Amino acid sequence: MIGIENSLEWEWMLRILIAGLLGGIIGYERHNRSKEAGIRTHAIVAIAAALIMVVSKYGFVDVPVADPARLAAQVVSGVGFLGAGIIFVKNDSVTGLTTAAGIWATSAVGLCLGAGYYTIGIATSILILLVQLIARRMFSFSSPRTFFQLRIKINNHNGSGTIKSISDYLKHAGLVQAENKINKSDNEEGWSLYTEVVTVKDIDPLSVVDDLEKIPGVTEVEII
Numbered sequence: 001m002i003g004i005e006n007s008l009e010w011e012w013m014l015r016i017l018i019a020g021l022l023g024g025i026i027g028y029e030r031h032n033r034s035k036e037a038g039i040r041t042h043a044i045v046a047i048a049a050a051l052i053m054v055v056s057k058y059g060f061v062d063v064p065v066a067d068p069a070r071l072a073a074q075v076v077s078g079v080g081f082l083g084a085g086i087i088f089v090k091n092d093s094v095t096g097l098t099t100a101a102g103i104w105a106t107s108a109v110g111l112c113l114g115a116g117y118y119t120i121g122i123a124t125s126i127l128i129l130l131v132q133l134i135a136r137r138m139f140s141f142s143s144p145r146t147f148f149q150l151r152i153k154i155n156n157h158n159g160s161g162t163i164k165s166i167s168d169y170l171k172h173a174g175l176v177q178a179e180n181k182i183n184k185s186d187n188e189e190g191w192s193l194y195t196e197v198v199t200v201k202d203i204d205p206l207s208v209v210d211d212l213e214k215i216p217g218v219t220e221v222e223i224i
Contacts, residue, residue: 011116012054019050019113022125023106029132030099037086037099045082045103046110049075053114072111079107102128148205152193152212153220159191162217166193169211175199190219 023046024039031038056071083100105128112121154162163182170177181194197208205223212221 008058012058012114015054015113015116015118016047016050018118019110019121020044020047022046022109022113022121026102026106026109026125026128026132029129030102037082037103041082042103042106045079046106046113049079049107049110050114053111057115072114075107075111076104079104098132102132147196147198149194149196149224150209150212151222151224152195152218153190154193154217155190155219157217159217162215163193165215166195166212166218169215170195170197170208173199173203173208173211175203175208194224 020043024043026046027037027039027042030042052075053072056069082103086096086100086103105124109121109125109128112124152166167177176198177195183192183194209221209223212218
């Protein structure tokens with residue numbers, strides 16, 4: 001009996017391990033796009049969901065009357081709180097929906113693996129990845145692909161002219177400034193321009209930084 005119990009526990013651990021690996025793979029795509037929830041978040045969600053399913057399914061066998069699905073069902077609503085913390089609405093634009101949906105789907109994969117459905121769990125993970133990778137490229141023309149924030153330090157000489165040059169460059173590069181804020185630098189020798197940039201083009205933010213630093217009057221540019 002002890003040997004049987006030990007073999008079962010090793011199988012349950014295998015389920016949890018595979019769930020964590022699949023969650024990490026799903027999160028890797030989000031990590032590559034610099035999203036709020038990446039590899040660790042997705043892996044932890046999948047591991048926890050698989051563990052809860054194992055406990056829900058096998059942890060109450062000594063209870064005569066028990067609903068094995070009740071504990072696992074709480075995962076669906078519990079993950080909703082994580083999703084709510086990822087979704088943001090700003091300037092009439094909603095971000096984080098895909099990441100939140102991915103976390104929710106990852107929890108479902110964890111539940112599936114915890115129940116012992118290896119084939120379905122692995123196939124679902126592959127399907128989620130295909131949707132994230134292929135659909136994003138197919139419909140990338142309909143939504144912004146890049147969003148980042150910049151802090152641009154400007155010296156006191158011809159500050160307004162420098163700001164105009166920055167705006168002209170961003171416009172020429174196909175970048176849209178969603179929001180601007182200008183503050184006096186701490187050393188009182190210049191200004192700091194904070195700007196949110198959105199683009200529908202596949203552009204490297206680091207190349208934008210290099211180009212902005214070449215504008216006369218710009219002393220430093222960093223991504224925040």
